[in-house]
Amino acid sequence: MNALRKMLDKIKPTFNEGGKLSMFRSVFDGFETFLFVPNTTSKSGAHIHDAVDSKRIMIMVVIALMPALLFGMYNVGYQHYLAIGQLAETGFWTVFAYGLLAVLPKIVVSYLVGLGIEFTVAQFKGEEIHEGFLVSGIIIPMIVPVDCPLWMLALATAFAVIFAKEIFGGTGMNIFNVAIVTRMFLFFSYPSKMSGDSVWIAKDGILGLGEGTVVNGFTGATPLGQVAVSPTTQTTLVNAVGEPSTILDAIIGLIPGSIGETSVIAIALGAILLLVTRIASWKIMLSIFGSGALMAWIFNAIGPDTAVAALPWYEHLILGGFAFGAVFMATDPVTSARTEAGKWMYGCLIGALAIIIRVLNPGYPEGMMLAILFGNVFAPLFDYLVVQRNISKRAKRATKAINS
Amino acid sequence: MAKVIKTKKGLDIRMAGVAAKEYGQVSQAANIGFNPDDFYGITPKPIAKVGDKVEIGSVLFVDKKNPMFKVVSPVSGVVSAINRGERRKILDIVVANDLKATQATLPAVNWSGSVDEIKEGLSNAGMFAFFKQRPYDVMANPADSPRAIFISAFDKAPLAPDMNFILSQEGANFQAAINVLAKIAPVYVGVDKNATWAASLQNAEVTCFDGAYPVSNVGVQINKLAPINRGEIVWTIAPQEVVIMGRYIAKGVLDFSKTVALVGENVVAPKYYKVTMGSPVAALTRANLSQGVTSRLVAGNPLSGMQTTAESWLNPMVSQLTVLPEGDQIHEMLGWIMPRFSMFSLNGSFLSGLCSCMRKNKTFHFDTRILGGERHMIMSGEYDKVFPMDIYPEFLLKAIIAGDIDKMEALGIYEVAPEDFAAAEFVCSSKMELQKIVRKGLDLLRKEMC
Numbered sequence: 139m140n141a142l143r144k145m146l147d148k149i150k151p152t153f154n155e156g157g158k159l160s161m162f163r164s165v166f167d168g169f170e171t172f173l174f175v176p177n178t179t180s181k182s183g184a185h186i187h188d189a190v191d192s193k194r195i196m197i198m199v200v201i202a203l204m205p206a207l208l209f210g211m212y213n214v215g216y217q218h219y220l221a222i223g224q225l226a227e228t229g230f231w232t233v234f235a236y237g238l239l240a241v242l243p244k245i246v247v248s249y250l251v252g253l254g255i256e257f258t259v260a261q262f263k264g265e266e267i268h269e270g271f272l273v274s275g276i277i278i279p280m281i282v283p284v285d286c287p288l289w290m291l292a293l294a295t296a297f298a299v300i301f302a303k304e305i306f307g308g309t310g311m312n313i314f315n316v317a318i319v320t321r322m323f324l325f326f327s328y329p330s331k332m333s334g335d336s337v338w339i340a341k342d343g344i345l346g347l348g349e350g351t352v353v354n355g356f357t358g359a360t361p362l363g364q365v366a367v368s369p370t371t372q373t374t375l376v377n378a379v380g381e382p383s384t385i386l387d388a389i390i391g392l393i394p395g396s397i398g399e400t401s402v403i404a405i406a407l408g409a410i411l412l413l414v415t416r417i418a419s420w421k422i423m424l425s426i427f428g429s430g431a432l433m434a435w436i437f438n439a440i441g442p443d444t445a446v447a448a449l450p451w452y453e454h455l456i457l458g459g460f461a462f463g464a465v466f467m468a469t470d471p472v473t474s475a476r477t478e479a480g481k482w483m484y485g486c487l488i489g490a491l492a493i494i495i496r497v498l499n500p501g502y503p504e505g506m507m508l509a510i511l512f513g514n515v516f517a518p519l520f521d522y523l524v525v526q527r528n529i530s531k532r533a534k535r536a537t538k539a540i541n542s
Numbered sequence: 543m544a545k546v547i548k549t550k551k552g553l554d555i556r557m558a559g560v561a562a563k564e565y566g567q568v569s570q571a572a573n574i575g576f577n578p579d580d581f582y583g584i585t586p587k588p589i590a591k592v593g594d595k596v597e598i599g600s601v602l603f604v605d606k607k608n609p610m611f612k613v614v615s616p617v618s619g620v621v622s623a624i625n626r627g628e629r630r631k632i633l634d635i636v637v638a639n640d641l642k643a644t645q646a647t648l649p650a651v652n653w654s655g656s657v658d659e660i661k662e663g664l665s666n667a668g669m670f671a672f673f674k675q676r677p678y679d680v681m682a683n684p685a686d687s688p689r690a691i692f693i694s695a696f697d698k699a700p701l702a703p704d705m706n707f708i709l710s711q712e713g714a715n716f717q718a719a720i721n722v723l724a725k726i727a728p729v730y731v732g733v734d735k736n737a738t739w740a741a742s743l744q745n746a747e748v749t750c751f752d753g754a755y756p757v758s759n760v761g762v763q764i765n766k767l768a769p770i771n772r773g774e775i776v777w778t779i780a781p782q783e784v785v786i787m788g789r790y791i792a793k794g795v796l797d798f799s800k801t802v803a804l805v806g807e808n809v810v811a812p813k814y815y816k817v818t819m820g821s822p823v824a825a826l827t828r829a830n831l832s833q834g835v836t837s838r839l840v841a842g843n844p845l846s847g848m849q850t851t852a853e854s855w856l857n858p859m860v861s862q863l864t865v866l867p868e869g870d871q872i873h874e875m876l877g878w879i880m881p882r883f884s885m886f887s888l889n890g891s892f893l894s895g896l897c898s899c900m901r902k903n904k905t906f907h908f909d910t911r912i913l914g915g916e917r918h919m920i921m922s923g924e925y926d927k928v929f930p931m932d933i934y935p936e937f938l939l940k941a942i943i944a945g946d947i948d949k950m951e952a953l954g955i956y957e958v959a960p961e962d963f964a965a966a967e968f969v970c971s972s973k974m975e976l977q978k979i980v981r982k983g984l985d986l987l988r989k990e991m992c
Contacts, residue, residue, distance in 0.1 A: 143873050171915060175877035177870045179910040183960070183977035184967040185844045185866055186555070186700070189885035189892060191914025192971055193878040195921065198891045266915045310918025310972065415890035419923070476922035476936055525937050529952045536771035 146170055164260035168267040192309075196269040198415050202408035203276050203466060209404040210397040211237035214284050215348070217339040217394055221358070221378045222350035232347070239344040241397055244279035247288045251295045252278075259304050270309030270316070270472075271299065277317040277466060280398025281459065281507075282324060283337035290331060294323040314514045315473045321507050333502060335359040338394035339378055355380040360394045362458045362496070366503035368445035388456045399462040409465040418469035421478065425485025426464040426492075430455055433493040447497045454493055463506035464489070473514045480520035487520075488513040544733065544748040547766050551930040552754030553965050555700040555886065557844070558905040559865075561803040561812040563707050566830075574617055574820035575636040575855040576602065581671060583680025583988075584611055586632050590621045599646035599667060599796045602635050610661070610684035614668030616798030616819045618644040634855060637820075645796055653722050653791055657687075660725055667790050671858075672783035676764065676776045678988045679959035679981075688727045688777040690768060695781040696734040696751075698758040699843035699964075703803035703814065703861050705781055706736050713739040715788030716781070720746045722791050723784075727777070732763040755845075757930060761962040765931040770957045782861055802856065804830060806844075806865035807907065808837045819858040826863055827852050836868040838910050845964035846977065869909025877913070885913075888927065888969050917972040925966035925976075933957065935966055939976060942983030947990060950983055960984070 152159045153166035170176075171193070180187065212230075214237035219225040225233075252271045260267040278295055302319035303312045325332045335358045343349035359367075361375045361383070377383040378394060387393055391401025399405075412418035434451035441447030455461060468474060468488050475484040488509045495505025578586035584605035589612075590596055596615040605611035619640040625633040651663030661684050664670055673682035673691075682688070695716075696705045709716065720743065723729050729746040740748060749767060751757045760778045770776050779787075782800045789797045798819040804826045805812045815826055823839060831837055840847040841857040844864050848857065856863060874880075881893055886906040925935040933954040941949035960977035967976040 172878070173876065175872075175874035175911070175913055176915060177873055178912055178915075179838075179868060179870050180912050181975075183846075183975050184964050185838065185840050185847065185849070185864075185910050186557075186908040186968060187912045187914070187973065188889070188969045188971070189877075189882060189887040189913050190889035190971045191877070191973065192917045192920055193914065194891055195889070195971055197878045266917075268917060270920070308918065310920045417889070417891070417921075471922045472920055474922070477934065478923065478926070521937075525934050525953070528932065528934055528954075531932075532769075532771075532952065532954055535769065536773075539771045539774065 143174065146173070161261065164265075164267055165257050168257065168260075171266070193269050195417055196272045198411065198417055199273045199466070200276055202411040202417075203273075203280065203398070205404035205407040206398040206401060206462065206466075207241075207276065207280055209391055209401045210280060210399075211241050213237065213391055213393075213400055214240045214340060214397060216392055217284075217378055218341070218348050221339050221341060221352045221356055222348065223353040223379065224348075224350055236340075236344060236348045239347060240284055240340050241279060243288055244282065244286070244291055244397075245276065247292050248278040248295050249275045251292045252299050255296060255299045255304065259308070263308075265308070268309035270303070274299075274316040274320075277398075278320050281317060281321050281396050281462070281467075283332060284340045284397055285337040286324065286331055290324060290328055291320075294320045294327070297323050310472055312472055313518075314511065315467055315470045318467060318507060318511050318514070322511060325507070333363075333504075335363060338396075353379055358394060360458070360503070361388060362446075362503040365446045365449055365457075366500075371443060371445050371448040373445045373449070385453065385456065388453070393457075396459060396462075399459045402456050402461050405461045405465050412465065412469065418465070419471070419474070419481050421481040422469050422474055422485040423464055425482050426468055426489035427455060429486040429489030430460060430464075430493050431489075433490040434497075437493065437497050441497060444497070446503070454496070458496075458504045459506040460492060463492070463510050468510050468513060473517065475517040475520045477521050477524040479524045480517065483520040483523075484513050484517050487516055544750045546735075546750045546752060549751070549753030549757045549762070549766070549930040551927055552757055553888065553928045553969065554698065554754040555845075555908075555968070556903070556905045557700045557807070557908055559805050559807040559809055559812050560701055561703060561805050561814055563704065564813050565801075566804070566811070566813045566815050568815045568817060568825055570641055571639060571818065571821045571825050573622065573636055573638055573822065574615075574818060575634045575822070576613055576820050576858065577634045577855055578603065578613075578632050580855075580857045580859065581605075581611075581613065581681050582674075583678065584608075588624055588632065588635060590615075590635070592621050592624055594621045595619075596621055596637055597644045597646035598798070599648055601668070602637070603632070605681070608683045608685060610665040611670050611681060612665055612668050613671045614646075614796075616796075618642050648796075654725075657726055660722055664722075664787070667787075667796060669783075669787050669790070672787065673777045673779050676761070676770055676778065676959065677956035678984045679961075680988065682775075682777045686775050686777075689770075689774045691723050691727050691729045691777045691779065692732070692760050692764050692767075693729065693746075693779055693781055693784055694732045694758055694760040694763055695737060695740060696732070696758050697843075697861070698734075698755040699845055699862075700755070701803075701805040701812075701862065701864055702758070702843055703801070703805075705861075706734070706739065708801045708814070708861070709737075709739050709781055709785065711739075712785045712788070713743075715785045715792055716740070717743060717745075717788070718792040719784045719788035720744070722787075723779075730763070730767055732758075732760070732767075734758075753930065756928070756962060756965050759959075759962055761957065761959050762930050765933070765957055769932070769954075772951060772956055774956075780859060780861070783859070801861065802826065803862050804865070805862060806837075808832045808835055808865040808867055817856070821856055822852075823850055823854050823856050823863065824852040826856070827865070831865060836870070838866045838868050840864040840866060843964075844908065845968055846961035867909040869911045872909070872911065888924075889971070912973045914971070914973045916974060919972055919974065921971050924969050924971060925963075928965035928969055929962070931957065931962065935963065939963075939974075939979055942979050942986075945986065947987060950987060955980075955983055955987060958984075 215233035298319040434454040492509035675682040
C-alpha cells in the first residue's frame with residue numbers, strides 16, 4: 139500500500155497544472171481518489187465530517203444492482219437456450235457464460251462512452267469527476283433488450299450524458315434521470331429495436347457458444363406484450379417455446395424482458411440494500427407500489443374490457459419494468475422530489491401513471507419509463523407546492539406581526 | 543416548572559476528549575489582545591494609542607459606524623501594539639498586562655432608569671461587544687430596539703463544555719443581568735433539564751429544551767419560541783457574557799474572566815480553565831497537547847468553530863478550545879467499499895451505526911479530513927434530519943447559491959446563522975461548505991438591505 143502511495147505521489151506532479159500529462163489530470167485524479175480517500179482537510183466551516191461521500195453512495199447503488207444484473211445475464215442465456223431448444227442439456231455455467239458474453243459488451247460500451255464524456259468534461263471544467271455515471275452506466279445496459287445494437291447504445295448514451303446531464307451542470311443539476319433519457323432516445327429513435335416481439339431474446343450464437351436455430355412455435359413476446367395483444371380478457375402467459383409460464387417464473391425472473399428488469403427477487407435484494415443504507419427513499423418505493431396496485435385494482439373493477447385492464451394488480455407490479463423502475467430509477471435523489479411530502483406525491487404519480495399508460499395506451503405495453511420521466515418533470519412542482527406552504531406560513535406570520 | 547420543548551431532528555456526535563469537571567491552573571497572561579475580526583460585522587476604529595496607559599474598562603476600539611459599540615480592556619497596563627496588515631487592516635490590539643487590575647472609573651449608572659440610560663451604561667463598560675443580532679448574525683447595534691433578547695444557557699455541540707457546571711455558582715449574577723436586560727426587551731432563556739441554577743430565574747421566559755445538537759443553538763430556540771420576521775431584530779448573548787454583565791451590574795466591578803474548556807483527543811488532560819478574555823491561545827495549549835501529532839486548534843466547537851493558532855488571541859466569545867488531529871498524513875485505501883468500523887456516519891453503509899446502537903457511550907475518532915470530494919447537492923433529505931427549524935435548508939441553500947434575494951427572504955434567511963447549518967455540513971455527502979454559503983448569503987443580504 140505504501141509503495142502504491144509513493145508511486146502515486148511521485149507521478150502526481152506530471153499530471154498537475156503545467157505537467158507533461160496535465161491533459162489527463164481529471165483521469166489521474168479520478169483514479170487516485172478511487173484508490174485512496176483524499177486527505178484534503180476542511181478549510182472553512184465544520185472541521186469534522188461524516189465519513190460518507192458520494193463515491194461510497196454511488197458504489198452502494200452499483201452493488202445493489204448486482205443481483206439483478208447477474209440474474210439478468212443468466213436469464214439472457216436461459217431464454218436463448220430455451221428458444222433454441224437446448225436448455226435441458228446445457229449446464230448452468232454455459233447458460234450464464236452466454237448471457238455474460240451477450241451483456242458484457244453493452245456494459246463496456248455504456249461505460250466507455252459515458253465515462254469518456256464525463257472525464258472530458260471534468261478535465262475541461264477543471265473539476266473532479268462526478269461519480270453519478272457509475273450508476274447510470276450500469277443501469278443503461280440493464281434496461282435495454284438484449285438485441286439492442288451496440289452503436290445505438292453508444293449513441294443514446296452519449297446523447298443522454300451530454301444533453302440530459304452535462305449541459306445542466308453535471309450530476310446533481312440534471313432534471314431527468316440519465317438512464318431514462320437513454321432509454322427514451324432509443325425508444326423514439328429506433329422503436330423497432332426497442333419493442334415488439336423479436337428483440338427480447340438473443341437468437342444467435344456468440345463466439346461459438348449457443349449455436350442453433352430457434353424451435354418451431356417460438357415466440358419472443360414479453361408477458362406484458364402478450365397481455366397487450368390478447369383478444370380475450372383472460373390471458374394465458376406463455377414462455378419462449380409456447381409452454382404456459384407461471385407467476386412464479388415472473389417472480390424468479392425467467393421471462394423475456396429487458397436485461398435487468400425481470401427478476402423480482404433480485405430487485406428485492408437490491409431494494410433491501412438501498413433501504414438499509416438509507417440511500418433510496420422508502421417513501422418513494424412504497425408510494426409507487428401502493429399507487430400502482432391501487433390503480434391496477436381500480437382498472438380491474440371499473441376499467442375497459444381488455445386483458446391488460448383485467449390483469450390482477452400484483453401481476454402488474456411483478457411484470458415488466460415496474461419493480462426495477464420503482465426501486466432503482468424513480469429513487470434517484472437528484473431527479474426525484476426533494477421534500478418528504480413531495481416524495482409521496484412523486485411516488486403516487488409514477489405508480490398510478492405507469493399503470494394508466496399500460497392499460498389505456500394501445501401502442502406500447504410498458505408504461506414505467508414514461509411514468510418516471512413524467513415524475514421527473516413534476517418533481518419540482520411537488521416540491522414547489524410543499525415549500526410554498528412554508529413560504530406562505532412565514533409571510534402570514536410576518537403580516538400578523540406588523541399588524542399587531 | 544419551565545415549559546419543555548422537545549426536538550426530534552438533530553445529531554449528537556460523541557467524540558473522545560470531553561473535559562473533566564475540574565479546573566486546571568493557568569497563570570495570568572502577560573499580554574492580552576483582541577482581533578477585531580472576532581467581532582463580525584464591525585469596522586474597528588482604535589481609540590487607545592500605542593503607549594497609552596489603560597485600566598480595566600478603558601476603551602480600546604469602537605465600531606466606526608456605531609461608536610456605542612466599544613471593546614474595553616479587560617486588564618490594566620499599557621497598549622503595546624496595534625498590528626496592521628494589508629491596506630492598514632487592524633490585525634490585533636495588544637495590551638501588556640501590569641497584573642495590578644486597576645479599574646477605570648466609569649460614570650455611575652442608574653440600572654432602573656430609562657432604556658437609553660441602561661444602554662449607555664452597558665456600552666461604557668464594553669458590554670455591547672457581547673451582543674449579536676439576527677438577522678445577519680453580526681454584532682448588535684446598540685441604537686436598535688430589539689424585539690427580544692435570547693440566551694441559550696447550555697451547549698450540546700460535540701465536546702462542548704457543560705454550561706451547568708460553569709454557571710452553577712453564577713445564578714445571582716445571571717439574575718442581576720437579566721433584570722436589566724428585561725428592561726430593554728423581553729428575555730428568553732433556553733436551558734436543558736439539568737439546569738438547577740436556573741430554577742428560580744425571574745424576569746425571563748425560561749424554556750427547557752430536550753433534544754440533540756443543534757437544539758442548543760440559539761437560532762433553533764428562537765425558531766421554536768418566536769421566529770424572526772422580516773424587519774425585526776433580535777439580540778442574542780451567550781450565558782458567560784451575561785454573567786460578566788451581571789457582575790458589573792450587581793457589584794460595579796468589571797471582571798472579564800470566563801471559563802474555557804480545553805478539549806479534544808490530542809489534549810493530555812481535557813479540563814476547564816478560568817481565563818481573562820483576550821488571553822493568548824498558547825496560555826491554554828502550552829504543555830497540554832500530545833506531542834508527535836499535527837493538531838488543529840479550533841476556537842469553539844469542531845462543527846462551527848474557527849481555526850486558530852497558538853500565536854493568536856483566543857476569540858473572546860468562545861467557551862471551548864478544541865484540539866483536533868489534522869489527519870492529512872492518512873491515506874485511507876479504497877474508502878468507498880471498506881467497512882470502516884471506527885468511522886462515524888449517519889449513512890447505513892457503515893456498520894459503525896450498528897456498533898453505536900449497541901454501545902451507547904462509544905466515542906468516535908475524528909480528524910479534519912473532509913473524507914471525500916466536493917460535489918453538487920445530490921442526496922435529498924440529508925440536511926433535514928439534523929435541522930430542527932421550520933425551514934427547508936436545501937431550498938434556502940440553493941436560493942443563496944443562486945443569489946436570489948427574494949427567495950432567500952421567503953425561505954427564512956433572516957432566522958438563520960451559519961452555525962445553524964453546522965450539523966448539516968457535517969452530514970453532507972457532497973461535502974459542500976454550507977456555513978460559508980450561508981455566511982455569503984447573509985453578507986449579500988446585509989449589503990443590499992442596510
